[in-house]
Amino acid sequence: MPERDVIIVGAGFTGLVAASELAKAGLDVLLLEARSRVGGKVESAILANGMRVDTGGQFFCRDMPQLMALIQTYDTTPVMAYADGETVFRPPVSPAEGLDLWHRVDALRERMLATDPRDPELAGLTVAAWVARQDVPANVAQGFLRLVKGLWCRSPDEISFTYLASNDQRITNTHSELEMFLAETMHWLAERIAADLDHRLRLNACVNHVDRSSDDITVKVDQERLSARKLILALPPTVTRRLSFSPALPAPLNRALAAWGAGDAIKVHVTYARPFWRAQALNGSVLWQEPQGLYACDASHGEHAGLVVFIGGPLAADWHGRSREELQAFILGLLADAFGPEAGHPQEIHIRDWVADPWSGGAYSDVIVDLDAADAEDLLNRGAPPVYFASSELSLSFPGYIEGAIVAGQQVAGRVLSNIKQGIATPWQG
Numbered sequence: 001m002p003e004r005d006v007i008i009v010g011a012g013f014t015g016l017v018a019a020s021e022l023a024k025a026g027l028d029v030l031l032l033e034a035r036s037r038v039g040g041k042v043e044s045a046i047l048a049n050g051m052r053v054d055t056g057g058q059f060f061c062r063d064m065p066q067l068m069a070l071i072q073t074y075d076t077t078p079v080m081a082y083a084d085g086e087t088v089f090r091p092p093v094s095p096a097e098g099l100d101l102w103h104r105v106d107a108l109r110e111r112m113l114a115t116d117p118r119d120p121e122l123a124g125l126t127v128a129a130w131v132a133r134q135d136v137p138a139n140v141a142q143g144f145l146r147l148v149k150g151l152w153c154r155s156p157d158e159i160s161f162t163y164l165a166s167n168d169q170r171i172t173n174t175h176s177e178l179e180m181f182l183a184e185t186m187h188w189l190a191e192r193i194a195a196d197l198d199h200r201l202r203l204n205a206c207v208n209h210v211d212r213s214s215d216d217i218t219v220k221v222d223q224e225r226l227s228a229r230k231l232i233l234a235l236p237p238t239v240t241r242r243l244s245f246s247p248a249l250p251a252p253l254n255r256a257l258a259a260w261g262a263g264d265a266i267k268v269h270v271t272y273a274r275p276f277w278r279a280q281a282l283n284g285s286v287l288w289q290e291p292q293g294l295y296a297c298d299a300s301h302g303e304h305a306g307l308v309v310f311i312g313g314p315l316a317a318d319w320h321g322r323s324r325e326e327l328q329a330f331i332l333g334l335l336a337d338a339f340g341p342e343a344g345h346p347q348e349i350h351i352r353d354w355v356a357d358p359w360s361g362g363a364y365s366d367v368i369v370d371l372d373a374a375d376a377e378d379l380l381n382r383g384a385p386p387v388y389f390a391s392s393e394l395s396l397s398f399p400g401y402i403e404g405a406i407v408a409g410q411q412v413a414g415r416v417l418s419n420i421k422q423g424i425a426t427p428w429q430g
Contacts, residue, residue, distance in 0.1 A: 002216035004028045006416060007228040009207045009219065012040020012360070013402055014390050015234030016193045017409025018416075023200060025417055030228070031197060032221060034206040034359050038194040041360045042402065044187035045269075048348050051304045053269050054185045055352040057364065057402050058299075058308070061180060063173035064403035066410065074192045077183040081176075082275070082298040085283040088338045091290065098287065105143035108136055113169055117162040117374075124371045127156035127164050142289065149293035149313030152400075153263025153363035163368035166377075167399050177401070178297055186402065209244045210387070217386055230386045230416050234409065236361045236393060237380065238262045249384065256380050259373030260393070263363030264316040264355045268309040268331050271348040275305040277339050286338045291315050296335065307335065307343075312363065320355035327351060365400030366393050381411075385419055388412050 006022055008015045011033035019031040037043065042057040059081070060067050071078060089098035111134070115122060122130070127148055131141050148156045152164065171177075182189060194201055209220040210231065217231040233240050237260040248254070275298065277284050284298025284307055293315040299308040309331055311319060319327050328349050336344035355362045368376055380389040390412035395404035 002227045002229045004030050004226075004228040005420070006030075006230045006232060007032065007217065007219055007226060008232040008234055010040065010234035010239075010391075011035075011038040011194065011201065011203075012234060012392075013042065013190060013193075013405035014392060014409040014412070015040075015232070016190060016197070017406050018232055018234060018390060018413045019197055019200060019409075020193060021410060021413035022416065023197065025413075027417075027420075029197075029200050030226065031201045032205040032207055032219070032226075033201065033203050036203050038201070038203070039187050039190040040405070041354070041364065042186050042190050043352075044185045045350055045352070047269075047271055047350060049271065049304070051271075051306075052185050052188070053299070053306070053350065054181065054187055055267060055269065055350065056187070056354070058181045058186050059178045060186075060402060061173050061175040061177050063175050064398060064401070066406040067403045070189065070193070070406065071182070074189055076189055076192075078180045079183050079301045080180055081178055082278070082300060083283055085278065085281045087283060087285040087287060090286060090288045090334075090338060101139060101143055101289075102287070104136070104140045105147060108134060108140060108144045109147070109168070112161075112165050115165050117166040117169075122162050122165075123374070125161040126371065127159045127161050130161040131156065139289070142292070146289060146292040149315070150295050150310065151312070152365070152367050153265045153293075153312040153316065154261060154367050154369070155314050158261065158369045160368045160371050160373070162374060163376075167367075170395070170397055170399055170404075171401070172397070181299065181301075183301055207243065209246070211246050212387070230388065230420070232388045232390055232412055232416065234390045234412070236260075236262070236366045236391050237376075237389075238361045238366050239359065240389060240391075252379055253384060255370075256373065256376040259368050259370035259376040260366040261369040262356075262361035262366050264313060264320065265363035266311040266316045266319060266327075266354060267352045268311070268327075269299065269350040269352075270307045270309065270331070270335065270343075270346045271350075272305045272307070272342075272346050275300045276342050277307075280339070282339065286334075288334070294334070296338070309335070316353075316355055316363070320353055324351060366391075383415075388416060 005027040211218040216227045218227045241257040286296040288294040293313040296309045392405035395408040398404035
């Protein structure tokens with residue numbers, strides 16, 4: 001007989017929420033996490049001044065209802081990101097010109113959102129190929145490509161256009177996704193959820209193999225074997241496909257997992273003695289048209305003054321593996337150019353290179369790079385009960401965001417509970 005009702009692999013927000021939902025429903029659940037911490041793509045670090053800051057996922061907005069509900073449940077403290085003053089544009093343009101370009105780029109994004117991803121005319125297109133078809137000025141096209149590199153963290157020459165259109169249609173916020181962050185850190189919220197799971201969570205438990213017999217699912221953790229009636233793999237697709245399965249996954253599921261590629265991202269937190277940019281009537285945000293894939297914003301709160309710089313896509317891949325000193329000089333040079341000499345003299349810099357991260361992939365989200373894999377998400381969401389796949393990438397709402405990870409956890413918990421009630425345990429077909 002199986003030892004448990006459900007084993008969940010991966011203690012990011014998807015796994016944490018799925019475990020919480022199933023435990024509340026009375027199931028015997030075990031959540032396994034390969035790292036020594038929970039959070040997945042959400043983590044934190046303690047700076048020299050004692051401030052705890054998010055080094056992974058951080059920002060959110062009021063349009064993300066499931067995350068807002070968790071924040072209220074755990075009595076955490078949202079901080080409104082500083083938004084007074086002007087944004088800096090590089091290369092330099094006037095604020096009016098910069099905003100005009102941004103509105104034109106946003107209009108092109110709206111054009112993408114209006115497309116039907118099922119349109120056969122769009123099949124097999126990369127994002128870059130779709131942009132090349134649009135009758136827009138070159139600077140607007142480049143601005144859109146820069147946006148893709150920064151948000152989806154992969155070259156537009158590789159990302160499937162139909163995937164991106166479908167993905168972005170599920171990101172429905174009207175307020176900026178950078179509207180707020182948590183004073184205690186988003187990672188602290190993940191830790192609070194984990195604490196409620198108590199003995200149901202096991203850290204430093206790396207799953208490397210999955211067996212299915214006629215009676216149960218068995219996972220191998222080092223030399224230990226653990227069994228359950230159901231298995232949830234709460235992992236990004238690129239991480240899931242590293243697992244070995246016996247019998248092998250059905251061919252369509254293997255193709256669906258192979259359709260994804262990890263993005264590339266580096267997050268840099270720069271601490272200063274004071275938020276000097278505010279005295280210049282600046283809000284701390286910098287939009288770089290070149291190099292593409294760069295964005296900075298104010299992450300100060302209380303007595304802490306700081307800027308966060310995001311490096312995404314090919315630019316992050318280029319910087320991955322180069323020395324910290326080189327990257328630090330690059331970032332400080334960009335900030336000094338944007339804000340003046342004071343920006344070149346921080347108190348501290350914390351660099352988190354997520355490129356090729358062994359447990360979470362390389363960025364906020366995996367993306368589909370197989371141009372023929374139109375059904376990859378549907379196949380993975382369908383899964384192969386009693387094995388289920390769940391991650392922010394597969395969410396029906398806000399894929400690639402913390403909100404999406406929470407929704408994905410709720411989705412998969414609902415499917416497992418429904419299938420248990422109906423007695424569904426479909427055998428794999430080799």
